[in-house]
Amino acid sequence: MATTPALEETYGQKIKDRREHIKMDRESFAKALGLNVDDVVALEEKGGGDLTLEKLTQIAGVLGTSTSELTPGFVTDLDEGVRVQAPGDNPVIEGMRGGTEYYTYNCLVRTRTLPKLVPLMLEVNVDDPDKAAFNSGHDAHEVIYCMEGDIHLKWGDPAAPREATIPQGGSFYIAPNVPHTLTATKGSGPAKVVSVNF
Numbered sequence: 001m002a003t004t005p006a007l008e009e010t011y012g013q014k015i016k017d018r019r020e021h022i023k024m025d026r027e028s029f030a031k032a033l034g035l036n037v038d039d040v041v042a043l044e045e046k047g048g049g050d051l052t053l054e055k056l057t058q059i060a061g062v063l064g065t066s067t068s069e070l071t072p073g074f075v076t077d078l079d080e081g082v083r084v085q086a087p088g089d090n091p092v093i094e095g096m097r098g099g100t101e102y103y104t105y106n107c108l109v110r111t112r113t114l115p116k117l118v119p120l121m122l123e124v125n126v127d128d129p130d131k132a133a134f135n136s137g138h139d140a141h142e143v144i145y146c147m148e149g150d151i152h153l154k155w156g157d158p159a160a161p162r163e164a165t166i167p168q169g170g171s172f173y174i175a176p177n178v179p180h181t182l183t184a185t186k187g188s189g190p191a192k193v194v195s196v197n198f
Contacts, residue, residue: 009072010047011056018063018070019044032062077112085109097133101125103182108194116140118197124151127184127191134158137177140197144182145171149191155180 019029030040043049053067060067077083085108095103104123111117118140126132129152144151146168154161155178165185166172174180184191 011051011070011072012044012047012049014070014072015059015063016044018065022063024063029062033058074112083109083111083113100131100133102133114198116198120195120197121147122182122193122195124149124182124184124191124193127188128186129154129163129183130186132161132181132183134161134179134181137179138197139176141176142174143171143196143198144174145194147192147194149188150185151191151193152183152185153180154183 019026026037026040026044030037033040035043043051056067056070060070063070091107093105093107094101095105097103102125104125106121106123108119108121110119122144132152132154134154144166146166148168150168151166151170153164153166153172155174156162158179164172182193
């Protein structure tokens with residue numbers, strides 16, 4: 001399986017390059033940041049260390065640049081155009097709603113090349129549409145395919161929702177920011193869907 005390549009540049013290297021570009025020595029840089037020279041050496045030579053956004057903003061101010069100019073460039077996580085994720089590397093997230101294990105999210109492969117693409121295998125643990133708990137919508141488009149079991153979909157106004165039953169093998173699309181919820185059909189037990197957010 002391919003591994004993620006190391007960054008070709010680091011925050012530390014970008015900071016050092018900028019400091020040298022503006023002809024600032026380490027002593028002056030350290031003084032301006034309220035650090036000692038050893039701290040600056042560690043910052044520049046160890047990839048940036050434990051940088052916070054606040055600290056990076058302070059450094060950018062001292063160096064007369066922006067945080068984006070001190071941020072390493074994009075490095076692909078693809079191997080000849082492909083990213084592989086082994087089964088044991090799929091993060092699993094319990095989606096709790098109202099104290100109930102409502103969904104189990106099995107996170108499928110993701111890539112920095114297309115960060116808005118979020119594929120999931122979703123276990124729908126609630127099989128009673130009367131216990132449906134809405135989300136407030138999200139900023140992504142979503143396509144869902146029913147893998148196992150039949151899905152009861154509710155969407156729109158939670159007080160007066162639209163409803164549909166989608167059988168196994170069916171699929172549907174949800175536009176951004178539309179409140180919605182899924183349950184399995186009543187009394188049918190858990191169901192599984194593949195969800196692709198983009």
